[in-house]
Amino acid sequence: MKSVRSITELREQIQELKSSSHKKTVGLVPTMGYLHQGHASLIRAAKEKSDIVVVSIFVNPIQFGPKEDFETYPRDEKRDLAAAEEAGADLVFLPSVDTMYPKPTKTKIAVAEVTTGLCGASRPGHFDGVTTVVSKLFNIVQPDYAFFGMKDAQQVAVIQQMVFDLNFNVKVVPCPIIREEDGLALSSRNVYLSPEERSQALVLSRSLRETKAAIENGEIRTAREARELLVNKISESEIAVIDYVEVASFPELLTLEDGQPIMEREEPVLMALAVKFGRTRLIDNCLLSPKGE
């Protein structure tokens, strides 16, 4: 009998006892389907890092609020399968709602603090739904790596926190935002946009880009100035309705106080936006690494 005190040592000992000679690694890309090039980039990143790539496609009802778009969320299984195959997936998991929730779940995973601001404030219960379904997928697939897009930066922070707190044996790999040539961040919800809204929505990426430049060239310095500049630039679109404009530490997601300088910090700073165009709510963000990392 052996006794151990550290988590790493325990896992190594169990692996050794199990003595699987050649262990293949599994990468998971959890999606809600309607795959676009953002998802494809996650699948390619997974392919590069792991032996087996599993893509899950599941529109998770419990992360949608009662007035949100669960019913109308775009779905196209046939196209998704082709896109997953082309990007290099080995296995696609397409569970029904009944497969994932044979009975209404009595168990919920809640992450505190990182879920209070940003989308967590506008979408109560949303992140409990996300962490609950992601933990189910982790338990089902038991991946070594899981790949998430940085477009949902708060989701990345929340899942990293859950993985840390619950000791999931999974490495979360955040992947860069993929954009259209004109700057619009890819999103399955972009299909909701009318041509006019689609064109106005460019104000999101533009405001982030220009504010970042203004910070980097020293025109503005504090969190308050950054928020003001972002709000002003977004307001150039007459149909944009701001849900939030936030400047916060990452991954803690603590709001920077008005006077705090953005570029003289240890931690990265996230500038994040949620804005409605017509009935469509879009999010976008930009991560600033003050020390140039």
Add this chain to the structure above:
Amino acid sequence: MKSVRSITELREQIQELKSSSHKKTVGLVPTMGYLHQGHASLIRAAKEKSDIVVVSIFVNPIQFGPKEDFETYPRDEKRDLAAAEEAGADLVFLPSVDTMYPKPTKTKIAVAEVTTGLCGASRPGHFDGVTTVVSKLFNIVQPDYAFFGMKDAQQVAVIQQMVFDLNFNVKVVPCPIIREEDGLALSSRNVYLSPEERSQALVLSRSLRETKAAIENGEIRTAREARELLVNKISESEIAVIDYVEVASFPELLTLEDGQPIMEREEPVLMALAVKFGRTRLIDNCLLSPKGE
């Protein structure tokens, strides 16, 4: 590329892709230490069912209320290691609080409904602490089986619910209550009892045994009669202070209404007690399987 819709098929496919030729099974016995013959019986059950037996010993601070006995909970590592070895453990995991909680956890797992009655009512937050630490242990050890004593029947129900809802790839194995020859259910907390309290505490197992007999021989029939008989019998001890006396469905843990007959049901019925003797709170229970299973 393959696509699958069922959880079982996905897990099989991943296993096949990983192609581990000979997979050894792991059994986990999570404990808070101060091992007694109840724990030993769990370890022996684990040994019988799995190739590798992991015993965890961790007094989990987040499942204790502020006025409970976290600080004074009995601990004896040296004796525990000998007991684990003797019962057949292969690996003992003895993490420090700092190993399990390097930072205060922001993530909590909460199971609704099954946690509202019984100990859940008397110990608010207790089961969130239990499910959170058990999920951490499941993620750390990744066992095939996990063994829990039926003395904490509600704990068994709560963990089974969590495993079901979150798709943990773990089979929960409930094991029978182990008793002293005179009937007292084994508990690490029995060491707190004075000789007088120890002797009075026999009223717990006796009241359960006699009520069970009264139900089986038809003297009493309804949930209300069972509760009354239990309360009367416990009250034969002058120092017994009842926390709860409950008659509920198992594993749903819904209180049986007063008039409901106990023996004409599909589901098993749990008679459960929590009673204080001096400063020591003891629990005991008896599971009735109406259809004789």
